[in-house]
Amino acid sequence: MQDGPPAGTPLVLFNEIEPGIAILTLNRPQARNALSRALIDELTTRVESLSRDDAIAAIIVAAEGKVFSSGHDLKELTAHRSDPDGGQGFFRETMQACSALMRGIVACRKPVIAAVAGRATAAGCQLVATCDLAVAADTADFATPGVNIGLFCSTPMVALSRNVPRKRAMEMLLLGEAISAPDAMTYGLVNRVVPAQDVLGEALNMARAIAAKSKATVAIGKEAFYAQAELPLNEAYDFASEMMVKNMMQGDAEEGICAFLEKRPAQWQKS
Incomplete structure (x- = not known):
């Protein structure tokens, strides 16, 4: 099975659905929108460009398919274990690139809103936590399950621990269990929970409210x-x-x- 769209298809779709509001859509549904190096780089470039665009007032990050993002692309990472250094260099470059993306979202001059219609795990959960605001479907869930496969979610922990209370963050990180969208809202990970068909519309409502400001x-x-x-x-x-x-x-x-x-x-x- 192919793990992404056909060659040449953007990994991040761009759409300015109405003046001043940009939508960036993760476009690897076959791979559960895993954050490959190429997707990370493309999303970083898009965010940096929109930050400088005086016509843009707000950015929405959405995703194609049933999963918002499953986190880092484990197949891609594993493939590099055959590198001469066992993959260490690629692992470091990938984690640094992902961290740069998250810092870029925080530094972006435009508010960034996550529109989460499906599951968000590991670095995908980190992406939600990093965005300034987040709307989730009532069927969505969130997890930092790296501990279950021997890879503690250390970089997702940075964003998670800055959004939710410490005990809740440690619960997610140590148990690796998924939490529901209503619980995520109670924890402070997302702002609003709505029916799945209303996620993008609610994110747009928030973006429009922001766009009306200076x-x-x-x-x-x-x-x-x-x-x-x-x-x-x-x-x-x-x-x-x-x-x-x-x-x-x-x-x-x-x-x-x-x-x-x-x-x-x-x-x-x-x-």
Whole structure:
């Protein structure tokens, strides 16, 4: 059985379904959308490009097929055990590339929303946890099951432990059991749970709400959120105060405050 679309078919489909909203769709359904090196590289390139695109306000990451993503491509990884170094170099390059993708999503100036219609496991669960927001089907589930096959989900752990309480993260990592979408929402891994047929529509609703805001304000807010989260309390407040001042000096802040006081719709800058 072929583990992906025909040769030459993009591994990540791009669609700007309406102005300002980009949809990136993982396109390896036959391989359960496993994150091969090629898919990782393609998704990284897409995210970096959209981050620089002034016309884009929000990005949705979806997937073809019944599985959002099964994580790293274990067949691809195993094939490299025949390399002279036993695969160590390829394993390192792959993990570094995947980590760069996750950091790129966090650094992206546009909010990234995961639309999860099916199972998300290991690095696929990591991808969901890394996105700024996530909508899941009520039939979806989530797991970091690497411990079951002797490969602890150490890199997925980074994103997971920054989204869910520590005991819940350790439960997922140590037991390797799948959790339901409602439990994932309770844990804080996803924002909303809806019927499967409504996942993309709900993600679009969130993207539209974001697109109606000032792009400049959203960008500065996303940057500030992740930066302050890594700082001690006093440093976080100092940093956030400076970001507020920086934000206040932007034209959209002046326009938005004036519009609010004058009880009229704000006219945001285009970029």
